Amino acid sequence: MTVPFKLVSPAKLIFEGDAELVIAVTTEGEEGILPRHAPFLAALKPGVLRANIVENGASRRLELATGEGFMQALPDRVTVLVDRAVTFEEVDVAQTRAELAGAPDSAAAEFARAKLQLTGHH
């Protein structure tokens, strides 16, 4: 069973399709959304967003480091709004490390940590 899932940033529509499961990091902790979830709305903090998406009948894992945002789940759809999102391939580990070292307490640092977490460098 799947649910229509949309991931958008102000710059573009990042993903639109069907998902079996969406896991995002809310301010209260990780939250997993399955199809036919009860109406739900939460603020997201920078973290790794994961989703099992179905494309052309095949299931695939979608993983992105995301900035601050919001997640809205309704029985018939899930919408995630984020400031920005990057995929594994887009992360420059050395540069991200430098960002993190430069300002360890800023809001940008949380996003940098999410990027490192995505690439498996903690």
Next chain:
Amino acid sequence: MASVKDLRGRIRSLKNTQQITKAMKQVAAAKIRRAETAQKQARPYADALGEMLQDLIATSSRIDHPFMNPGKAGAPPGVILMTADKGLAGAFNSNVIREAERYWRQRSDARFYTVGIKARNAVRRWGLGDRPGWPLNAPSKLQTAHELAQNVTEDFTAGEIGEIVLVSSKHVSMMVQRPEMRQLVPIERETAAAPSTGPRGSVEIEPSPEFVLSKLLPKYLEFTLFSAMLETDASFYAAQLLAMNNATENAGKLIDELTIAMNNARQAAITKELLEIVSGAEALTGT
């Protein structure tokens, strides 16, 4: 009557001008396409954000956020004036600036925040000194919108300004750009909650409606500014396209007129010369 040489010089310089305006027209046409794409790509976010806000307002019985309440009484209004960085776009910038100036004449205590170099210059010209300002074409418009939103929010919550007003250009069509003034904060409840999609039953909001609202409303302001910047960009290039198209046509007309004048002058000179030769020859044979 101007000499052939003078006219030829003027035609040549007009042709150069025409080449420049033609090039600028083509650049504007390419840029407007890009600006409109950016606008289109921001739309899904706008729709989703608006929907979440509606849901939130419909669900929570009491909304208590500074943005939803009137600002400090008697505080001056905060005006965000948004123009392009460059000119050569007809009356595009001056239309927007005039709209803001009209408001400023009524509310001389208004505090200005500017986006775009033309806006900054205008506010300086009015003698308001250096107000916080950002260029329209920064590497990241999102970053600019974020900083601007933070700036006005701080002033609003500190009671230094009582409301936040945006003066920018509305991209009505390729031919029409209209200056527009709208109040951003306090957010009017009707606009925020207008086309409700009907009750959805109870929505579980984590950790609390107040908390999510306190995150969502600043984001809403930030995004509104961001999309106004995209719209200003698109209208600017549309206005420039039109202005440069007119300039190219006008240069073409002038070139045609001058070419006729030059041909006349040249013909007149040739006729005069022929007459001189003929009369000279006749004078010789006559003897």
